[in-house]
Amino acid sequence: MEGEEALMRAAAADAWAGEIPAVFVLATNEVTTLEPPVPFHLCLARQSYLPFTTAEVVDHFKPFAPPMGGGEPWYEHDGQPLRWHVPLGVLFDLHAGLEAEAELPWRLTVHFQGFPATTLLSTANAAAEGWVLNALKESCFLRCGSALPAMSLSIAEQKKLTHALTTNDFREYCAVAERISAAMAKSLGASGLPHSVPVRVFTSPVEWRQQPAAPRLPSGGSTRLYDVLVSLLPSVFESSSSAAPRVIVQGVSVPLETPLLWLHGACSHPDGFLYVYVSCSPPSTAPQIA
């Protein structure tokens, strides 16, 4: 058990170290200067969100772009607006696929005008900070039946969380996460077993379900990733005729037998949710899933 715990902690640190090389360009119809600006290269932290990591990008392109006029910057990949409230690593997996097969650096277009308000949530008024905190409250509620562990974070701790997401600082994040875990442990009692494991399953950039799952099966065994997916997507996981789906967590194809609770501890995002992408139409070179 201790070995598994250590492995889980190491995997969590690895997940935090994950970055995506990206290159930003200004939308050609928004270039107001004779010469277009040079592209901006940046490594994006998988665990973070666009609004926390793109201040430099905005500063770089601002002198070349038209005035925003009270609007806000937004980003697209291959013509699709990027929904910033999805963690960056998940966004990349959904839009670009497995890192080993994707075209890198990830090419993103920056817009300063025409914010698609009917598609994207606004980032104004520190909405991203609020979004993460609200998601954290939800995941706390699903795990221990109360949102209080997240709601009782002090302003300083909330700022620390924001800073950790901005600088991709795992240690700083751990300090906040441990405070939340300690508060949850009080409500969970001696077993420490959560009521449910908060999971969000995507099948495309816009199709997803939230599926909290009990950590143990009625038979007493550990709930596996497969158990969650087969209940949500029986046509995909029970059918022998359809092509084997790829199940991606943190950019990696994951064995379906992986215990869900362990996977959550190792690979969940800072909002407390485990994000799983099920790609139902794998390319012909799809690796075999165990």
Add this chain to the structure above:
Amino acid sequence: MAHLSPVAFAQLGRAFAQRSAAHAVSWGWVEGESTGPFSTPSVGYLRSSPVLVEEATPHEASHEVPTDGGDDDTLVGGASGARLELHIVYGATFGVPLLLVQGYSSAGELWTVSEVRSHLMAASKEGGAPIAADSVSQIEHPALGVPFASLHPCRTAEWMGAILQRESGDAPQQLDYLSAWWSVLAQSVGQRVAPADARAWMLSA
């Protein structure tokens, strides 16, 4: 604590829509739809008839959260023509109904979340149950996938539990969760449910 299952929410939602036909704000029930390969459709939701309101002022068009005391002058008494669209959706995490709000100007332009927030703060203050600025934020509509302003549901199960417990002596089996919930939340969007109506609604399930 009082929670609803998705099935109970859908049953109550359909009945709620039927009973609302004669009311100033009537509601329609929109069935959930299957999306992608998921086995179960999304949970359906309630959609209101348009609620006519005053236009948002230019001040509101900025992206600033109004400060305390600054919400008295956020609405002007000009010609109405702006409208609110209210949706009641199922909040899957907390297992409670969730009020979503979208505003449109008379020209059909979408209100910003700040404009919706300002409107709700003013309307709820007038209704005698003022809400705080930070209780309104944007979320993704669970069925439509588009942005809507939302009133935070964190403590809904708690206060609904208190209401249901208080009423349980009267009609333990008959109290309608959704109607009881709406009789409280209506004030936040400037709607009033007369006490007699509320009672009749709540007990008519």
